[in-house]
Amino acid sequence: MPRYAFLVEYDGGPFCGWQRQADGQVSVQGLLEAALARLDPALPVVAAAGRTDAGVHATGQVAHADLSRDWDPFRLQGALNHHLRPAPVAVLAVALVDAEFHARFSALERRYRFRLLCRRAPATHDRGRVWQVSHPLNAGAMRAGAAHLIGLHDFTTFRAAMCQAKSPVKSLDEIRITEVAVPMGTELRIDLRARSFLHNQVRSIVGTLERVGAGAWAPDDVGRALQARDRAACGPVCPPQGLYLTGVRYPQEPFPAAPAP
Amino acid sequence: MPRYAFLVEYDGGPFCGWQRQADGQVSVQGLLEAALARLDPALPVVAAAGRTDAGVHATGQVAHADLSRDWDPFRLQGALNHHLRPAPVAVLAVALVDAEFHARFSALERRYRFRLLCRRAPATHDRGRVWQVSHPLNAGAMRAGAAHLIGLHDFTTFRAAMCQAKSPVKSLDEIRITEVAVPMGTELRIDLRARSFLHNQVRSIVGTLERVGAGAWAPDDVGRALQARDRAACGPVCPPQGLYLTGVRYPQEPFPAAPAP
Numbered sequence: 001m002p003r004y005a006f007l008v009e010y011d012g013g014p015f016c017g018w019q020r021q022a023d024g025q026v027s028v029q030g031l032l033e034a035a036l037a038r039l040d041p042a043l044p045v046v047a048a049a050g051r052t053d054a055g056v057h058a059t060g061q062v063a064h065a066d067l068s069r070d071w072d073p074f075r076l077q078g079a080l081n082h083h084l085r086p087a088p089v090a091v092l093a094v095a096l097v098d099a100e101f102h103a104r105f106s107a108l109e110r111r112y113r114f115r116l117l118c119r120r121a122p123a124t125h126d127r128g129r130v131w132q133v134s135h136p137l138n139a140g141a142m143r144a145g146a147a148h149l150i151g152l153h154d155f156t157t158f159r160a161a162m163c164q165a166k167s168p169v170k171s172l173d174e175i176r177i178t179e180v181a182v183p184m185g186t187e188l189r190i191d192l193r194a195r196s197f198l199h200n201q202v203r204s205i206v207g208t209l210e211r212v213g214a215g216a217w218a219p220d221d222v223g224r225a226l227q228a229r230d231r232a233a234c235g236p237v238c239p240p241q242g243l244y245l246t247g248v249r250y251p252q253e254p255f256p257a258a259p260a261p
Numbered sequence: 262m263p264r265y266a267f268l269v270e271y272d273g274g275p276f277c278g279w280q281r282q283a284d285g286q287v288s289v290q291g292l293l294e295a296a297l298a299r300l301d302p303a304l305p306v307v308a309a310a311g312r313t314d315a316g317v318h319a320t321g322q323v324a325h326a327d328l329s330r331d332w333d334p335f336r337l338q339g340a341l342n343h344h345l346r347p348a349p350v351a352v353l354a355v356a357l358v359d360a361e362f363h364a365r366f367s368a369l370e371r372r373y374r375f376r377l378l379c380r381r382a383p384a385t386h387d388r389g390r391v392w393q394v395s396h397p398l399n400a401g402a403m404r405a406g407a408a409h410l411i412g413l414h415d416f417t418t419f420r421a422a423m424c425q426a427k428s429p430v431k432s433l434d435e436i437r438i439t440e441v442a443v444p445m446g447t448e449l450r451i452d453l454r455a456r457s458f459l460h461n462q463v464r465s466i467v468g469t470l471e472r473v474g475a476g477a478w479a480p481d482d483v484g485r486a487l488q489a490r491d492r493a494a495c496g497p498v499c500p501p502q503g504l505y506l507t508g509v510r511y512p513q514e515p516f517p518a519a520p521a522p
Contacts, residue, residue, distance in 0.1 A: 124272045125390060
């Protein structure tokens with residue numbers, strides 16, 4: 001059975017998350033499997049690089065499935081997008097991959113972006129797409145706090161109680177914080193990069209860094225929280241709607257580059 | 262009566278446009294006047310720099326109204342945003358202005374941006390916020406076509422039949438086309454700048470330039486269409502959902518700069 005990889009973008013707002021649930025809630029995985037079921041009687045199962053939570057978005061999710069017959073990737077993309085309408089889920093690219101490729105287990109690196117809007121007036125166009133706070137944030141202090149988290153650490157403080165990972169020890173390769181001017185405010189873009197993340201790790205880190213930016217925590221408090229290896233030492237977990245899975249890296253990039261403009 | 266200026270942002274999707282309509286459709290002007298009516302028994306009337314059409318967005322609309330009493334601008338902003346909820350309309354700033362200030366007649370320049378997404382896969386996060394085409398566009402050809410429109414011209418070809426402006430002669434100061442990479446596609450940002458625009462002028466220009474980008478029109482055809490001074494010579498008028506009023510310039514900038522991040 002040929003294996004196909006899918007580059008997937010979605011607005012997480014209407015969904016219970018990536019993962020199909022037994023209780024009939026609408027999931028991105030469930031929608032993709034329903035679209036594939038219209039094309040393949042074998043009812044293919046889809047696996048993804050990142051099992052995003054309810055409300056979390058993706059611009060670069062990667063998934064794969066085994067189909068019963070060969071497809072032209074371009075035609076398969078068009079057929080899937082046709083059957084996904086009108087849900088805010090789009091297949092950006094399709095590629096035939098080796099049987100050894102696994103969207104989750106072959107991944108070398110995941111990239112997430114968190115969008116944090118600092119503005120007094122409420123968001124209009126970006127409602128549901130950013131986390132908004134109405135106080136200013138000190139991005140320099142947040143960068144100093146984030147520096148404590150880079151490298152190989154026991155991230156027990158920054159993972160959900162329900163996290164199923166075998167070990168809380170992970171290497172966090174980068175946290176980059178960029179300030180972007182928006183009308184009468186600032187958007188902080190927090191880009192994180194790691195081989196893999198623990199459950200709620202990004203939202204626990206961003207929620208803690210927000211406290212540093214607001215001045216409620218000192219940057220060094222982040223290091224002390226990490227060393228505590230205690231979930232209770234974490235700052236508040238921030239809401240999901242600012243979080244985007246932006247990309248996944250593999251030993252061989254499965255998708256052709258976007259067509260030149 | 263003190264006069265206040267408002268910097269206003271909105272998602273145009275749910276509205277019949279800026280202007281209050283007699284038939285009870287929901288307009289941005291109507292919502293702002295309803296919010297002001299909660300604060301001021303004199304039922305203030307609001308005038309705006311640009312009377313945007315149905316579906317057109319704003320990130321920098323400017324409006325003004327006369328109120329019966331003095332307000333702290335910061336408190337007035339908060340009260341208006343409170344009463345505007347949950348509509349996707351936000352007052353970004355409020356300023357006390359001279360009685361001579363008029364949001365529409367004092368404006369020296371309007372700026373619009375049109376977002377044109379070139380991608381095969383449908384938009385997810387930006388649905389309703391861009392005009393999408395699934396074919397590639399040649400931005401260089403579009404820039405060459407746009408060059409014919411810069412300067413003082415009779416824009417009869419590029420204005421709606423129902424346009425109420427006294428003269429079709431306008432000066433178009435700039436059309437800048439920027440290509441931005443998006444996942445598996447390109448977004449063209451078309452920024453236009455003029456003292457004032459005719460009804461449907463931006464959408465008529467963008468729809469025509471899209472034909473140039475697609476190769477259906479040569480760049481010089483834009484100059485011939487302009488010289489025809491005939492509405493029938495225009496390309497197709499593009500849809501409104503990619504259009505944003507991004508800013509208005511006045512002899513004196515009414516609003517304080519955004520707080521430093």
